[in-house]
Amino acid sequence: MAIISVQNIKKSFSDGVQVLKDISFDVEQGEILGIIGPSGSGKSTMLRCIAQLETIDDGSIYVCGSPIVTKGLYASKNELRQIGLNLGFVFQNFNLFPHMSVLQNIIDAQIHVLKTPKSEAIEIARKLLADVGLSEKENAYPCELSGGQQQRVSIARSLALKPKVLLFDEPTSALDPELTGEILAVIKKLALEKMTMIVVTHEMAFARDISDKIIFMADGLIVEQGEPKELINNPKTERLQDFLKRFKQ
Structure with missing residues (x-):
């Protein structure tokens, strides 16, 4: 099926x-x-x-x-x-919450939608940040990141909800050419x-x-x-x- x-x-x-x-x-x-x-x-x-x-x-x-x-x-x-x-959706323009840190962006939906305990949500978020190469950015805010880094956080945020399918809407269209490779990888x-x-x-x-x-x-x-x-x-x-x-x- x-x-x-x-x-x-x-x-x-x-x-x-x-x-x-x-x-x-x-x-x-x-x-x-x-x-x-x-x-x-x-x-x-x-x-x-x-x-x-x-x-x-x-x-x-x-x-x-x-x-x-x-x-x-x-x-x-x-x-x-x-x-x-x-379903997880990755937008063209990242759609991160500007007032939240990288870590907060990733744990917010886990806690409020999936009702995941905060400690577990943080553990999941940190693993996903490591997977996308951004462990050192967990306390940064979106405005402090490059476009490529913001899109990688967006992908990690989608994955944190453990979707069965990821939908990508032109995930590199808002990026400079040199940053596109980060997302494609x-x-x-x-x-x-x-x-x-x-x-x-x-x-x-x-x-x-x-x-x-x-x-x-x-x-x-x-x-x-x-x-x-x-x-x-x-x-x-x-x-x-x-x-x-x-x-x-």
């Missing part, structure tokens, strides 16, 4: 623009799905719909076999809250640990190297999907060929 199943979802914005047009795909346990495509293609909106940050107009979304929404009808608030605990490490992930990215080589499957979206549609090296090195559709011309392989 797929850990994420998206079936025929559709979404329009209030101005009538249809941003998602009958999108369907599955993600299996331990699989990494890369999602590429031009700006405005619906990639981030689709990811936000899975994370319950946006609602859909029609279609179904299942997480770990439980329905978030079935043919446009959403589950109850309590059910949505429980299902949401299976962390995601590659998670890939080796068989973490299930959906990664929206503009890093073509990264998407090709890390993903088990890639979806190319344009104009609210899945235009092409398949095995990463084949899809990126030998695109079948003219739309994908034109898109890839902008990137050096």
Whole structure:
């Protein structure tokens, strides 16, 4: 059974623009799905719909076999809250609490959402900070960190809630090129640990190297999907060929 199943979802914005047009795909346990495509293609909106940050107009979304929404009808608030605990979301712009230290950012949701004892939450946070190479920054505040460091804290914060799936919304788009490698290294490490992930990215080589499957979206549609090296090195559709011309392989 797929850990994420998206079936025929559709979404329009209030101005009538249809941003998602009958999108369907599955993600299996331990699989990494890369999602590429031009700006405005619906990639981030689709990811936000899975994370319950946006609602859909029609279609179904299942997480770990439980329905978030079935043919446009959403589950109850309590059910949505429980299902949401299976998902971690890493934003483009970090979304750390500026008034909290790095350690506080990571333990806050553990204590208040999972009801983890503070001492245990701190232990988990420190292990995760070590995993992302930021042990020495636990007492720093977000404003004292580089963009790459803030994004690594954001990843650690998501992992602290022990999600079954991590959703990355262009995790390197707000970073200078020299900092991008820090985040890609962390995601590659998670890939080796068989973490299930959906990664929206503009890093073509990264998407090709890390993903088990890639979806190319344009104009609210899945235009092409398949095995990463084949899809990126030998695109079948003219739309994908034109898109890839902008990137050096």
